[in-house]
Amino acid sequence: MEERGAQTEEAEERAMPTRRAVLQAAIGTASIFTALSVLYVGAGLIPRVTKTPENAPPQVGDILVYATGDKINQSVQVTDLPEGGPFLLAFPMDPKTKVVRNKELKNTLLILKQAPSSYDPQVAAHVSEGVVCYSAICTHLGCTVSLWEASQKLLRCPCHGALYDPRLDKVVGGPAPQPLAQLPIRIEGSQIVVAGEFLGPIGAQV
Structure with a gap:
């Protein structure tokens, strides 16, 4: 029983770095998506200039x-x-x-x-x-x-x-x-x- 318990503890210790890496990757991915979402929303707030004849640059013949x-x-x-x-x-x-x-x-x-x-x-x-x-x-x-x-x-x-x-x-x-x-x-x-x-x-x- 003691030997089996030791093996279980060793397995959990080996798994901890893997779990930590997965967790960090998940956090990193979430941060990226959050940043992209903010940029996307921010871009949507920038007014778009609609080109019209009234704001076109001077044309030859004007x-x-x-x-x-x-x-x-x-x-x-x-x-x-x-x-x-x-x-x-x-x-x-x-x-x-x-x-x-x-x-x-x-x-x-x-x-x-x-x-x-x-x-x-x-x-x-x-x-x-x-x-x-x-x-x-x-x-x-x-x-x-x-x-x-x-x-x-x-x-x-x-x-x-x-x-x-x-x-x-x-x-x-x-x-x-x-x-x-x-x-x-x-x-x-x-x-x-x-x-x-x-x-x-x-x-x-x-």
Whole structure:
């Protein structure tokens, strides 16, 4: 009897590591499933952006319309832009459907007119009749560039003072890490028309 009891104790001792391993594996598996469940639920809480014509990026052939003021959603005419500034804020609009792409902040554009000879050659390649178009979203933290420094003909972001020179496509002051992205345009009649995709990244780059 004593010998049989000893054998039983030995068998139980040998089984303990196996049981422990099985238990640990079960706990580990449960933890994985719990983590996956949390991730799945969390992913379900992230709002999904539905693509619509209103939030699509500027398309070749879109015309530029006023983003603010009494003429909001009306076509910007070349004659509306005084040479030397200031600039106007605009959105692209599908000329066929009349859908204004104003449901996406990154579609906010700024347009201004300077003497054609004042532009850097790289910028001038996508300028039409002295009119240039840029993203209006600051590359620092994504604020809208909305101030005009008339004495220096510079664009200023009101949030942290980033300064951009639209003639050189260059940051000349403040914390912005990159210049504003230029959008190629052409003039058709008196309307300003999108002629290509943005030539750089849009919005905050930090």
